Amino acid sequence: MASRSLATSVGKLALRSPLIAASGTVGSVWEWAEVADVRPYGAAVAKSVAPEAWQGRPAPRLAATTAGMLNAVGIQNPGIASWVVALKPRIPGLRVPVWGSAVAGDADGFVLVAEGLVSAGVTAVEVNLSCPNLEDGEMFSFCASRSSEVIGAVTGSVDVSVGAKLSPNTPDVVGVAQACRDAGADFVVLTNTAFGFGLSLSDRKPLLSGGVGGYSGPGLKPLSLRCVYEVARAIPDLGIVGCGGVSSGADVAEYLVAGASAVELGTVHLAEPKAGIRITNELVELMAKLDVESVADLVGTVRSW
């Protein structure tokens, strides 16, 4: 089993494993790395950072649902300048490549954050075009031209791989992914959380102070997988990172077969910070059962009826 190759690539980035820790579920990576074994991961994405510090939303910000959870954290973060001070000395000592995640209200803000992330030593930048928990305006990922403007500005400013993280609620996910690719994105992350809402019958209040929030966990998988499947078929030369509801090796394999070449784990970390070891073991066992030697032998191999 040890001979199975987990090595993969996303755009021009080589990864030792297809597993990536998703933004917002492993802190700024170093805190998580103190309690989890990071070796099973090809990369870990830090919590999104904005140009200035954001306090986030008031409690309650997290709520359990039958098949996953809702969150409306509101991108609580220290702002890029403080982030760089905290992360720059730590990144070289972490035994996993760290990706940064940028969030902002306009293209200039995204550029400022992306440049800061790169100065701190990240190996890739995810451009979070799909945060569901911001009060102002429509998501960038709903609009091809706004997404293109941001991605073009970021790819023109930094020399690491840049990925666009899109929402499963994006009306034309293929069109927006194509616009991001045309603007220079090396890959897309499909997807962020979906809009979700829950309430408590005992007091008839929403579960989250913000009302509507982001839904993640097992119930999200078919929605995100659909995005991966459609984008992979339409844009074969675009790197795709699958994300949404992954909690087993079989989930990872499904994303790979649908067309992703790497897969992010998010919500599963909140209950199981060491999920990467179990999921890697499950993936390797499954590869043996399917008689595939390499992760690359699974990528984009979905068959037609």
Ligand SMILES: Cc1cc2nc3c(=O)[nH]c(=O)nc-3n(C[C@H](O)[C@H](O)[C@H](O)COP(=O)(O)O)c2cc1C
């Ligand atoms: C508590 C929480 C905070 C999150 N914060 C971020 C964030 O800051 N930036 C981001 O791009 N995605 C964020 N996400 C979304 C995850 O990275 C991931 O895209 C989403 O949860 C779907 O994957 P999952 O079903 O495996 O959790 C957050 C998710 C959760 C649950």
